[in-house]
Structures are given as C-alpha cells and as structure tokens.
Amino acid sequence: MSENTALDLASIRAAHARIARYINRTPVVTSSTLDASAGASLFFKCENLQKVGAFKARGATNAVFSLADAEAARGVVTHSSGNHGAALARAAQLRGIPAYIVMPSNAPRTKQDAVKRYGGTVIFCEPTQASREETAQRVLQDTGAVLIHAFDDMRVMAGQGTTAVELLESVGDLDVILCPVGGGGLLSGVAVAAKALAPDIKVIAVEPAGADDTAQSFKIGRFVPGSPPKSIADGLLTTLCERTFAEIRRHVDDVVTVSEAGIVQSMRSLWQVLKLVVEPSGAVAYAAIVENRVEIAGKKVGVILSGGNLDLDKLPWQ
Amino acid sequence: MSENTALDLASIRAAHARIARYINRTPVVTSSTLDASAGASLFFKCENLQKVGAFKARGATNAVFSLADAEAARGVVTHSSGNHGAALARAAQLRGIPAYIVMPSNAPRTKQDAVKRYGGTVIFCEPTQASREETAQRVLQDTGAVLIHAFDDMRVMAGQGTTAVELLESVGDLDVILCPVGGGGLLSGVAVAAKALAPDIKVIAVEPAGADDTAQSFKIGRFVPGSPPKSIADGLLTTLCERTFAEIRRHVDDVVTVSEAGIVQSMRSLWQVLKLVVEPSGAVAYAAIVENRVEIAGKKVGVILSGGNLDLDKLPWQ
Numbered sequence: 359m360s361e362n363t364a365l366d367l368a369s370i371r372a373a374h375a376r377i378a379r380y381i382n383r384t385p386v387v388t389s390s391t392l393d394a395s396a397g398a399s400l401f402f403k404c405e406n407l408q409k410v411g412a413f414k415a416r417g418a419t420n421a422v423f424s425l426a427d428a429e430a431a432r433g434v435v436t437h438s439s440g441n442h443g444a445a446l447a448r449a450a451q452l453r454g455i456p457a458y459i460v461m462p463s464n465a466p467r468t469k470q471d472a473v474k475r476y477g478g479t480v481i482f483c484e485p486t487q488a489s490r491e492e493t494a495q496r497v498l499q500d501t502g503a504v505l506i507h508a509f510d511d512m513r514v515m516a517g518q519g520t521t522a523v524e525l526l527e528s529v530g531d532l533d534v535i536l537c538p539v540g541g542g543g544l545l546s547g548v549a550v551a552a553k554a555l556a557p558d559i560k561v562i563a564v565e566p567a568g569a570d571d572t573a574q575s576f577k578i579g580r581f582v583p584g585s586p587p588k589s590i591a592d593g594l595l596t597t598l599c600e601r602t603f604a605e606i607r608r609h610v611d612d613v614v615t616v617s618e619a620g621i622v623q624s625m626r627s628l629w630q631v632l633k634l635v636v637e638p639s640g641a642v643a644y645a646a647i648v649e650n651r652v653e654i655a656g657k658k659v660g661v662i663l664s665g666g667n668l669d670l671d672k673l674p675w676q
Numbered sequence: 677m678s679e680n681t682a683l684d685l686a687s688i689r690a691a692h693a694r695i696a697r698y699i700n701r702t703p704v705v706t707s708s709t710l711d712a713s714a715g716a717s718l719f720f721k722c723e724n725l726q727k728v729g730a731f732k733a734r735g736a737t738n739a740v741f742s743l744a745d746a747e748a749a750r751g752v753v754t755h756s757s758g759n760h761g762a763a764l765a766r767a768a769q770l771r772g773i774p775a776y777i778v779m780p781s782n783a784p785r786t787k788q789d790a791v792k793r794y795g796g797t798v799i800f801c802e803p804t805q806a807s808r809e810e811t812a813q814r815v816l817q818d819t820g821a822v823l824i825h826a827f828d829d830m831r832v833m834a835g836q837g838t839t840a841v842e843l844l845e846s847v848g849d850l851d852v853i854l855c856p857v858g859g860g861g862l863l864s865g866v867a868v869a870a871k872a873l874a875p876d877i878k879v880i881a882v883e884p885a886g887a888d889d890t891a892q893s894f895k896i897g898r899f900v901p902g903s904p905p906k907s908i909a910d911g912l913l914t915t916l917c918e919r920t921f922a923e924i925r926r927h928v929d930d931v932v933t934v935s936e937a938g939i940v941q942s943m944r945s946l947w948q949v950l951k952l953v954v955e956p957s958g959a960v961a962y963a964a965i966v967e968n969r970v971e972i973a974g975k976k977v978g979v980i981l982s983g984g985n986l987d988l989d990k991l992p993w994q
Contacts, residue, residue, distance in 0.1 A: 385703045387725065391793070406951045407705065475709070626988060633724045633984035635951040666951035670944060671994065 363512050365605055367554035370519035370547060373420040377517060380419050380452055384408050386528040386660075391631050396647050398654040401532065402628075403525045406636050406666030410444045410472065412593075413521055413544055413664050414508075418445035420517030421506045422453050430455050432502035437483070437490035439465050440593055441667060442508035447478025458503055460493045462486075468669065509543030510599040519547025525660050526555050533657040536643040538664050539563040539572045539613070540594035542602030548662065549609035560611045564646040566590075567615040571597045572606065576613040590618055590674055593639030593665060614652060616645035622674045624648045628663065637668040681830050683923055685872035688837035688865060691738040695835060698737050698770055700726050704846040704978075709949050714965050716972040719850065720946075721843045724954050724984030728762045728790065730911070731839055731862055731982050732826070736763035738835030739824045740771050748773050750820035755801070755808035757783050758911055759985060760826035765796025776821055778811045780804075786987065827861030828917040837865025843978050844873050851975040854961040856982050857881040857890045857931070858912035860920025866980065867927035878929045882964040884908075885933040889915045890924065894931040908936055908992055911957030911983060932970060934963035940992045942966045946981065955986040 363369050384404045392400055405413040422434060433456030436446050443459040450457035457478040461470060462485035473480050483493035498505055506514065521544065526532065535552050539545040549561040565572050569587030581603040587595045598606070606613075616624075625641035627648070628634055640663045646652050647661070681687050702722045710718055723731040740752060751774030754764050761777040768775035775796040779788060780803035791798050801811035816823055824832065839862065844850065853870050857863040867879045883890050887909070889902030899921040905913045916924070924931075934942075943959035945966065946952055958981045964970050965979070 411951055629953050629988055633729055633953040635947050635953060670947055670991070673988070673991070676989065676994070 363516070365512055365515050365519070365546060365550050367551060369512070369516045370523060370551045373513070373516040374520040374523055376423050377416060377419040377520065380409070380449070381415050382408050383524055386525060387632055387634070389631050392627070396654065398656060399658045400647070401525070401529045401658065401660045402632065403521060403660060403662050404634060405521060405662060405664050406634055406640050410441060410448055411665055411667040412441040412445070413518055414441040414445035415448065416520050417514035417517035417543055418442060418506065419449040419452070421511060421513040422446070422449035422455070424513045425504060429504055432504070433457060434506050435494055435497045435501065435503040436460065436506050436508060437494040438508050439469065441665060443469065443478070444472035444476060446506055447473045447476035451477040456501070456503065458497045458501060460490055460497060462490065466669070509541035509596070510601055515543050515546045515602065515605070517547070518544040519551040521662060522548040522551035523555070525662070526552065529658065529660065531658060532556065532559055532660045534560045534562060534652070534654055535660040535662070536562050536564055536646055536652065537662045538594060538639055538642040539565050539606070540569070540639065541596040542572065542598045542606055544662070544664060545610065546602045546605035550605060553609050561609065562646070562652055563606065563610050563613040564643045564651070565613060565615050566594055566621060566642060567617055569594050570615050573613040573615050575603055576607065576610070579607065589621070591621055591639040591642050593637065594642065614646050616642060616649050616651060620645040620649040626675050634663065635666045636663050637665050638674065640665045681834070683830055683833050683837070683864060683868050685869060687830070687834045688841060688869045691831070691834040692838040692841055694741050695734060695737040695838065698727070698767070699733050701842055702726050704843060705950055705952070707949050710945070714972065716974060717976045718965070719843070719847045719976065719978050720950065721839060721978060721980050722952060723839060723980060723982050724952055724958050728759060728766055729983055729985040730759040730763070731836055732759040732763035733766065734838050735832030735835035735861055736760060736824065737767040737770070739829060739831040740764070740767035740773070742831045743822060747822055750822070751775060752824050753812055753815045753819065753821040754778065754824050754826060755812040756826050757787065759983060761787065761796070762790035762794060764824055765791045765794035769795040774819070774821065776815045776819060778808055778815060780808065784987070827859035827914070828919055833861050833864045833920065833923070835865070836862040837869040839980060840866040840869035841873070844870065847976065847978065849976060850874065850877055850978045852878045852880060852970070852972055853978040853980070854880050854882055854964055854970065855980045856912060856957055856960040857883050857924070858887070858957065859914040860890065860916045860924055862980070862982060863928065864920045864923035868923060871927050879927065880964070880970055881924065881928050881931040882961045882969070883931060883933050884912055884939060884960060885935055887912050888933050891931040891933050893921055894925065894928070897925065907939070909939055909957040909960050911955065912960065932964050934960060934967050934969060938963040938967040944993050952981065953984045954981050955983050956992065958983045
C-alpha cells in the first residue's frame with residue numbers, strides 16, 4: 359500500500375487484514391441507563407481499550423506494515439505530542455525497525471515515557487509547528503527514515519477506518535455514527551468505510567466549540583485553518599489538512615460542536631456508568647448526545663470513544 | 677433450582693443458561709505492559725463491565741429466575757448496603773416482581789438511587805447487622821417475599837460461579853485464578869466451577885489484610901468471624917458464612933492478603949493501563965501480583981476484576 363493509494367473500502371479492508379494480529383478488536387459496549395437517558399440505542403466502540411490506549415494504533419500499524427522491506431529498514435519518523443508517537447514506536451518495534459519521534463520539549467513526561475517504552479527514540483524540538491516540521495525533516499534527511507504523518511497520510515487514514523469496519527461488523531444496522539474530529543484521520547477513514555458498507559448511515563462529526571475548524575470549513579465548503587484551538591480535549595487541538603478535508607466534505611453528513619462543560623460531564627458519565635476511563639477527546643462524540651446536538655430519538659447510534667490516555671491526578675470534575 | 681441444590685458444575689451451568697440473556701458476557705482483557713511487569717500472562721475478567729457494575733448481577737439474577745412463579749409473585753427481599761441490593765432490584769424488575777431492599781439509614785445516596793432506578797423499594801434500618809436481619813425478617817413476614825441473601829444462598833453462589841465458566845471458555849489453559857473474597861459467594865462459585873473444568877488449576881483467594889477472616893479461617897481449618905474488618909475495599913468487609921467456608925475449604929488452594937497501599941496502587945495501575953474503572957475491592961486480586969504474594973512466573977493467570985462502583989469525586993490516590 360503506497361502513501362497515495364485511494365482511500366476506499368478496499369484499502370481499508372486491506373489495512374484491517376494487515377493489522378488484525380497487532381491490534382485489539384475492541385469491544386462494543388451498551389448501557390440501558392445511557393440508552394434511557396438518550397432515548398436511543400447507543401453502541402460505544404471502545405478505542406480507549408485499543409493498544410496504546412487509542413485508535414492511533416490502527417493507522418500507525420497499517421503505515422508501518424505497508425512499507426516495503428528496503429524502505430522500512432531505515433525506520434520511520436513523525437512529529438507528535440500525543441498518542442500517534444507512541445503508536446508509531448510500537449508498530450516499528452513490532453516490525454523490528456527504528457522509530458524517531460519528534461516531540462516538543464514541553465511534552466508531558468508520560469508521553470515521552472510511552473514512546474521510550476516501545477523502544478522509540480525521542481528527539482526534542484521547540485514547541486512550535488514550524489520547529490516540529492523542520493526537526494522531522496532533518497531527522498528524515500539524516501536517517502533516510504520514512505515520514506508517517508499522524509493523519510495527513512492515506513495509509514494512516516485507511517488504518518483508522520478499520521474502526522468503522524469492526525463497529526459495523528458488530529452492529530450491522532446502525533442509523534448514525536458519531537465520531538470526534540481533530541486532524542480528521544479517524545473521521546475520514548470512518549466515513550469512507552461506513553458509507554461504503556451502509557450507504558444510508560449518517561456520519562456526524564463532533565468537535566469542541568473551542569477547536570471548530572472542521573465545522574467552519576464544512577460550513578463554507580473549503581478548508582480554513584481557523585483560530586488557535588483551545589479545549590480540554592487535547593487530542594483534538596490539531597486542524598484538518600486538505601487531504602482529510604476532501605474526504606470529510608465528500609462523506610460526512612454534518613459537523614456539530616460541543617461545549618467544554620458538556621465534554622467534562624460526558625466524560626464523567628462514561629466513567630461512572632460504563633466503568634471506562636475515557637480521555638476528554640474520547641468523550642466528545644458522546645457529548646453531542648448529552649448536549650442534544652444530534653437528532654437520534656429511537657435510532658441505533660454508534661459512538662466512537664477514541665482514547666483513554668490522561669493524567670489520573672488531575673480530573674477535570676475535581 | 678432450590679436454595680439447597682448442591683453447588684457443582686451442573687448447577688453452575690444451569691445458572692449460566694438461565695441468566696445468559698440478562699447479563700453481559702464480560703470481556704477478558706490483556707496488557708503487554710502489565711504482563712511484562714508481572715513476568716506472567718494475565719487475563720483480566722472484567723466484571724466491572726457487568727450489569728449494575730459488578731458480578732453481583734449474576735447471582736441475583738440466577739436466584740430470581742430460579743423461583744417458581746407462585747413463589748416469585750410475592751417478590752424478593754434482601755439486606756445489602758452494596759451492589760447485591762441493586763442487582764436484586766434489577767433482576768426482580770426483569771421478572772416483573774417486587775424487590776424490597778433493606779439498607780442502613782447511612783447508606784450512600786448513590787447506592788439508594790441504584791436500587792430505586794431498578795424499581796426496588798428501599799427500606800431503611802439501623803446501621804447494625806442485627807437491625808438489618810430483623811428488618812429483613814419483618815419485611816419477609818409482612819410481604820411473603822423470598823429472602824435472597826447476598827452470598828449465603830446456593831442459587832447466588834452458583835450464579836457467581838458463571839464468571840469462571842466464561843473465563844475458562846475464553847482462556848482454556850489457565851494455570852491460576854486469582855479471586856477476591858468478602859462473603860465468599862464469588863469465590864465459592866469460581867472455585868467449584870474452575871476445579872470441575874480444569875482440575876489442575878490453582879484457585880487463590882485474595883483478601884485485604886485488614887479484613888482477613890478468610891485467611892484466618894483457612895489457616896486453622898474452621899470458620900472464625902474475625903475482628904471487625906477495616907479496608908478501603910468496602911465490598912469485602914463482610915465475613916464468610918459456614919456454607920461459603922465449606923466450599924472454600926474444599927476447593928480453594930490458598931488465601932493470601934494484601935495491604936491497603938497495594939490495593940490503591942493496583943487500582944491506579946488498572947485505570948492507567950487497562951483504562952478500566954475498577955473499585956478498590958475489584959483491584960484486590962491484582963494487588964496479590966503487585967505485592968508479590970503469589971508465585972506466577974511464566975504462568976497464565978486469570979484475574980477477576982469484580983466491580984467498578986465507586987465515588988469518582990474521592991479517588992484514593994489523591
């Protein structure tokens with residue numbers, strides 16, 4: 359699979375076959391309590407229970423195992439302050455190749471440790487987008503490693519799309535899928551897979567109101583980076599890229615936004631009722647239900663809980 | 677199934693057939709991180725993801741659906757400050773019969789609300805064992821309802837044993853099962869089922885050192901209620917009864933104890949790594965691994981995470 363393969367059901371199915379042995383087939387959980395409160399049947403896809411604690415394991419693993427042997431031998435590089443770095447390090451370790459993860463010097467210690475635990479090499483940069491990209495380019499030139507971007511990469515997008523394949527294999531007749539959006543890798547893959555498997559399904563993206571570049575871009579029909587994002591949902595503070603926006607514009611039915619208070623309340627409900635540790639970004643899709651931003655009465659709704667990595671010493675409701 | 681049926685694999689399998697449609701077949705999760713730290717292969721049975729958030733749904737449902745129609749019609753009664761009350765109320769609601777739950781007047785509001793949410797009637801008593809039992813007897817006489825004790829009941833014990841049936845269906849060749857013990861209902865059922873299905877398996881009970889009546893009784897070979905228990909593991913503050921002790925003495929290989937600090941550390945690890953909300957009692961079995969109280973090097977070990985109900989505003993590591 360090349361980095362420029364089209365994103366379609368075939369490439370997503372190929373990704374699934376490639377990564378199945380390396381990732382968790384995460385459970386889909388239900389709750390009569392949350393169903394009663396929503397007036398709908400909810401099916402939560404638990405990517406917080408995925409390897410490295412987030413869906414990111416899917417795309418990174420697909421990218422790494424898509425490389426030809428000669429290409430792979432020189433390793434992979436990315437810039438990431440979050441879960442993609444750990445996911446890429448893990449995938450590289452599984453393949454037995456080097457991983458170079460460029461991180462801002464102020465990245466939380468836990469994120470650094472996660473990369474190192476999987477044998478990745480952490481390379482620090484200044485905490486700016488420009489420094490991240492420059493540093494990654496330098497590593498790439500020095501090592502000959504292949505750049506695997508966190509979302510602006512068809513192999514990564516196809517890997518993330520396997521989330522929807524599994525969800526629809528578990529619950530075939532969903533009416534709606536709610537999916538969080540940051541850079542758009544997960545949303546692109548999920549939308550393409552879902553529409554191919556179930557053409558009548560509605561795919562609705564959910565975004566923090568404080569990081570609403572997708573909602574803005576979707577409304578005006580072209581990609582606008584938007585103002586600097588601000589949200590407790592730290593996994594969604596990235597903006598789209600042209601490639602993910604093109605897929606989103608084509609395959610996503612609507613983009614809705616949720617408040618910070620709604621994210622926190624939703625996160626707490628998921629912990630309390632589902633007994634699942636979900637990070638703020640992971641609770642954003644459910645927040646659209648809690649805040650009545652979607653019409654789902656009587657419907658069957660898939661809700662993607664995208665991850666569960668956070669600092670347990672600082673819970674936002676305390 | 678009568679309250680005095682023998683506890684054996686047949687009665688546990690019958691329980692499983694009876695309750696399967698009403699309970700969750702909970703997932704078994706694994707973690708390479710926790711395996712590396714333990715030097716063993718760990719298989720966590722997630723009863724925190726069970727209906728009502730604890731394994732108690734199994735036994736209560738089996739008891740309620742074991743009743744003959746005429747007997748069931750008058751309802752069920754129990755005294756419980758914890759999860760059994762909610763589990764019994766839910767099972768009664770599923771069968772369409774009344775449930776009377778006797779609770780101490782100082783029971784946490786969340787526990788009262790859980791019973792009410794499932795349509796149960798809460799009846800308050802003084803916070804003493806004598807008052808609990810007297811009040812339950814009075815309700816029993818007034819209503820003709822059937823008493824379903826939280827653990828001193830073969831139907832309940834058989835229902836809890838279905839946890840081990842599922843665990844061994846998922847992972848057939850376990851060497852060891854670690855199971856928490858309070859009143860001994862779960863432990864009895866698990867030990868009987870596990871030994872019948874896999875005679876060479878070791879079943880090891882784990883108990884907080886501050887509530888060690890099982891360890892004491894096991895050591896001297898007869899049931900001693902022990903001193904008033906004290907532990908953060910509030911689900912394990914009950915003592916055994918003669919009936920559960922008889923099964924434990926016959927089928928359990930060892931009883932080990934863990935410290936309060938070990939319970940908290942284990943709980944936090946399970947949240948951080950497995951992304952699962954596990955209550956203190958639910959983390960006790962894993963604490964035996966964290967505190968090196970069991971010899972498991974290189975073995976395949978089932979660990980029962982018994983529940984996930986707790987107050988999210990007061991986390992013990994904060």
